[in-house]
Amino acid sequence: MRLDVILRVVTKFILPFMMVFAIYVQFHGDYSAGGGFQAGVIAAATVILYALIYGLTAAKRIVTATMVEAMIPLGVLIYAGVGVVGWLTGSNFLDYSHLAHDQVHGQEWGVFLVEAGVFVTVSATMVAIFYAFAGRGRR
Amino acid sequence: MLTLIAVTTIGIVRVRNLFAVAVLTSIYSFLMASVMLVLDAVDVALTEASVGAGIGTVLLLGTLYLTKTEEARPVHSVALPLFVAVGTAAILIWGVSATPPFGAADSPVQLAGPDYIQRSIAETGIANVVSSVLASYRGFDTLGETVVIFTAGIAILMLLKRAAPPGAGGKD
Numbered sequence: 001m002r003l004d005v006i007l008r009v010v011t012k013f014i015l016p017f018m019m020v021f022a023i024y025v026q027f028h029g030d031y032s033a034g035g036g037f038q039a040g041v042i043a044a045a046t047v048i049l050y051a052l053i054y055g056l057t058a059a060k061r062i063v064t065a066t067m068v069e070a071m072i073p074l075g076v077l078i079y080a081g082v083g084v085v086g087w088l089t090g091s092n093f094l095d096y097s098h099l100a101h102d103q104v105h106g107q108e109w110g111v112f113l114v115e116a117g118v119f120v121t122v123s124a125t126m127v128a129i130f131y132a133f134a135g136r137g138r139r
Numbered sequence: 140m141l142t143l144i145a146v147t148t149i150g151i152v153r154v155r156n157l158f159a160v161a162v163l164t165s166i167y168s169f170l171m172a173s174v175m176l177v178l179d180a181v182d183v184a185l186t187e188a189s190v191g192a193g194i195g196t197v198l199l200l201g202t203l204y205l206t207k208t209e210e211a212r213p214v215h216s217v218a219l220p221l222f223v224a225v226g227t228a229a230i231l232i233w234g235v236s237a238t239p240p241f242g243a244a245d246s247p248v249q250l251a252g253p254d255y256i257q258r259s260i261a262e263t264g265i266a267n268v269v270s271s272v273l274a275s276y277r278g279f280d281t282l283g284e285t286v287v288i289f290t291a292g293i294a295i296l297m298l299l300k301r302a303a304p305p306g307a308g309g310k311d
Contacts, residue, residue, distance in 0.1 A: 125292030
């Protein structure tokens with residue numbers, strides 16, 4: 001696919017929009033459809049599309065395999081960490097009421113951080129699975 | 140729409156060319172996403188479209204690249220798989236028969252739903268009730284889902300990375 005000019009140009013054109021859409025789905029999840037899971041998948045699709053068109057090595061230069069493997073547990077740690085902070089601030093595990101000065105803001109912050117954790121884990125896992133499949137080559 | 144889904148399913152079962160099956164699976168996911176959209180479940184539709192039709196198809200095609208694109212003829216008799224499939228279906232249908240009838244006014248969905256819709260903005264300040272239920276009221280469950288994805292990713296890395304020779308050629 002390396003020589004296909006149309007695919008390469010169109011990919012370059014739509015990649016930023018895909019990334020912005022992923023960020024939109026992530027941060028606008030409070031008001032419209034979407035959240036960490038969907039945004040993570042869209043962000044992973046961006047990387048996968050780049051890898052499909054420009055080759056796996058080019059994609060791994062931008063999103064390295066080490067980074068992806070570190071991000072998989074990092075997301076779970078963010079999520080569980082927010083829960084533990086809930087403990088430390090005097091409420092139950094995963095109760096965000098005391099994260100900010102009042103309960104509503106605490107909930108907003110908690111949901112925001114938790115969704116960020118989901119985003120990190122989901123996007124990294126999808127990219128890692130794709131890397132694992134694509135890196136094998138035909139035998 | 141349901142007829143289209145049924146036709147696609149029969150196509151997936153009947154067609155032996157796996158490339159066509161991968162494309163049909165993608166079409167099936169898009170149809171499912173449309174059904175979810177009709178049912179006003181926008182979040183589920185978005186997930187189905189991106190995961191099922193997007194990433195799922197890419198992974199299926201990636202697998203096809205590693206294997207053959209023509210499905211092999213079954214070597215064993217179909218009796219045992221058929222028995223397992225029919226048995227599982229029977230258990231599932233038996234389980235569904237114990238749930239409240241579709242659209243019943245006294246089902247838990249109808250009773251608990253309005254409560255969350257009323258409480259969401261006052262308690263969390265989040266307009267999308269799906270988000271607030273997922274991440275706050277039902278945070279434990281979502282933590283579990285995240286851990287499931289984490290486990291899946293780790294498992295696949297363990298299975299596939301070990302076998303890959305270092306510096307194996309990319310696919311383009």
